[in-house]
Amino acid sequence: MERQPTVAQAPAPHVVFLPFPAQGHVKPMFMLAKLLCHVGGFQATFVNTEHNHALLQRTLAGDLPPGFRFLSLPDAVPHDREQQQSSISTVRELFNSIRNSKPEFRRLVTELSPTCIIADGIMSLGFDVAVELGIPVIAFRTFSAVCAWVYFHLRDLIEQRMVPIPADADMDEPITSIPGLEGILRRRDLPSVCRHGTPPPILNFFLRETESMRRASGLILNTFDGLEGPMISRLSTIFPQIFAVGPLHGLLSNIVKEEPLTASNGGLKEEDRSCMTWLDSQPSRSVIFVSFGSLVALTEAQFVEFWNGLVDSGKPFLWVVRSDSVLGEDEVPSSVKVLSGLKGEEAHDWSRCCVVDWAPQVEVLAHEAVGGFLTHSGWNSTVESVLAGVPMVCWPRLSDQQVNSRAVSDMWRIGLDMKDTWDRSTVEKTVRELMEGRRDEIMKAAVEMAGIARGNVEEGGSSYCNLEKLIVYIRSMC
Numbered sequence: 266m267e268r269q270p271t272v273a274q275a276p277a278p279h280v281v282f283l284p285f286p287a288q289g290h291v292k293p294m295f296m297l298a299k300l301l302c303h304v305g306g307f308q309a310t311f312v313n314t315e316h317n318h319a320l321l322q323r324t325l326a327g328d329l330p331p332g333f334r335f336l337s338l339p340d341a342v343p344h345d346r347e348q349q350q351s352s353i354s355t356v357r358e359l360f361n362s363i364r365n366s367k368p369e370f371r372r373l374v375t376e377l378s379p380t381c382i383i384a385d386g387i388m389s390l391g392f393d394v395a396v397e398l399g400i401p402v403i404a405f406r407t408f409s410a411v412c413a414w415v416y417f418h419l420r421d422l423i424e425q426r427m428v429p430i431p432a433d434a435d436m437d438e439p440i441t442s443i444p445g446l447e448g449i450l451r452r453r454d455l456p457s458v459c460r461h462g463t464p465p466p467i468l469n470f471f472l473r474e475t476e477s478m479r480r481a482s483g484l485i486l487n488t489f490d491g492l493e494g495p496m497i498s499r500l501s502t503i504f505p506q507i508f509a510v511g512p513l514h515g516l517l518s519n520i521v522k523e524e525p526l527t528a529s530n531g532g533l534k535e536e537d538r539s540c541m542t543w544l545d546s547q548p549s550r551s552v553i554f555v556s557f558g559s560l561v562a563l564t565e566a567q568f569v570e571f572w573n574g575l576v577d578s579g580k581p582f583l584w585v586v587r588s589d590s591v592l593g594e595d596e597v598p599s600s601v602k603v604l605s606g607l608k609g610e611e612a613h614d615w616s617r618c619c620v621v622d623w624a625p626q627v628e629v630l631a632h633e634a635v636g637g638f639l640t641h642s643g644w645n646s647t648v649e650s651v652l653a654g655v656p657m658v659c660w661p662r663l664s665d666q667q668v669n670s671r672a673v674s675d676m677w678r679i680g681l682d683m684k685d686t687w688d689r690s691t692v693e694k695t696v697r698e699l700m701e702g703r704r705d706e707i708m709k710a711a712v713e714m715a716g717i718a719r720g721n722v723e724e725g726g727s728s729y730c731n732l733e734k735l736i737v738y739i740r741s742m743c
């Protein structure tokens with residue numbers, strides 16, 4: 266029997282969901298759509314790109330709630346991608362895939378005439394169409410609140426000439442002009458698009474998308490009051506209607522009883538579960554789980570340094586190495602080649618490591634053997650680690666990850682930030698610090714935060730209540 270928040274019954278609203286077509290965006294949007302169907306009795310139309318639609322169909326498990334359906338937008342993904350059945354993993358391809366989607370989305374929304382649209386915070390075509398057709402629109406920013414707040418100050422930083430960061434800038438110079446983050450952020454903690462060498466169109470894209478979000482009547486975030494209360498209140502000065510409903514995977518498994526915490530909700534890749542058996546054979550809290558998400562790629566040199574650092578740390582490790590995790594000199598994916606080279610080295614005890622192409626990450630983080638997470642600080646990975654109470658070593662590369670990693674280390678103190686370094690001795694030292702030296706202190710904070718996260722998604726908790734508020738808000742649009 267499902268426990269459901271108490272929300273007055275009224276005619277079912279129909280919401281069109283428009284995620285940005287990357288793994289880290291599709292997943293939380295998918296969970297939100299399911300929750301609104303399960304709890305609010307809503308109708309949901311989940312609009313994916315054709316490519317992601319095909320991928321998602323292969324990983325869907327269990328029944329979808331009544332009222333949930335898919336539609337897809339044509340994209341420009343090359344056919345060989347379809348054959349590879351892999352998710353898109355270069356940022357350029359991602360943006361290209363949606364470049365011409367607006368007319369089709371407009372046609373589709375005109376036909377559906379929904380109660381409202383929930384569009385990803387970087388899918389301004391959703392806001393454009395909503396405004397043109399006079400349909401209410403709510404933004405779902407799948408980043409942290411702290412990063413969303415930083416993006417709203419990007420223009421000021423440009424005016425102050427802090428951004429774009431000059432090549433010879435002191436990266437440790439404090440950023441003092443973002444309210445609430447004084448004493449926390451340094452130049453190197455700003456989103457990666459602020460860095461020297463970022464093509465101006467990319468920085469402009471984020472400026473434009475952030476401004477565009479202001480047209481939304483409300484903001485949804487996959488975070489929770491206990492983690493980001495102060496940042497959420499600051500954002501509420503821009504969006505009086507704000508709904509922090511995270512961690513969404515925790516909320517979903519709490520509310521929908523048949524939905525295990527470990528369900529692959531909105532995953533675009535098939536998971537290799539063989540690592541679970543390997544984890545079963547490892548001592549409690551001994552393993553460091555290594556995953557850099559769906560987009561981050563390492564150079565061959567970086568990969569080899571991480572490998573050696575992990576081996577030298579003496580800790581067992583489970584590493585997600587996608588086929589496109591390593592860039593060759595000519596940008597040809599070469600993970601397989603590099604890995605087989607490393608496997609040729611005889612000195613290593615291979616029972617101490619396990620490598621998979623894609624793991625059931627939420628389940629891995631919840632496994633008793635896992636004691637640390639070496640992560641790229643993508644926001645989903647971060648909240649998954651927070652809910653599981655697993656401390657992190659952060660190695661951010663793209664976009665919001667630079668901000669998240671600083672928050673993990675210096676605001677919430679549940680991990681260590683290793684940004685901008687990757688030599689083997691730093692990797693070894695940082696992993697040892699997390700797993701041995703500062704273990705008690707960091708583990709204590711991580712376990713406490715996990716308890717707070719669980720409380721926030723339980724009945725009466727802030728995320729649970731915010732979901733109820735969101736349902737009432739959308740019903741009021743009918």
Ligand code: UDP
Pocket residue numbers: 287288289290292532556557558559560561585622623624625626627642643644645646647649
């Ligand atoms: N993920 C997974 N298996 C893996 C690696 C990642 O299921 O082996 C999932 C992970 O649980 C998270 C998502 O992929 O939900 C990655 O999102 P995130 O925001 O952390 O990073 P991104 O891929 O957007 O950089």
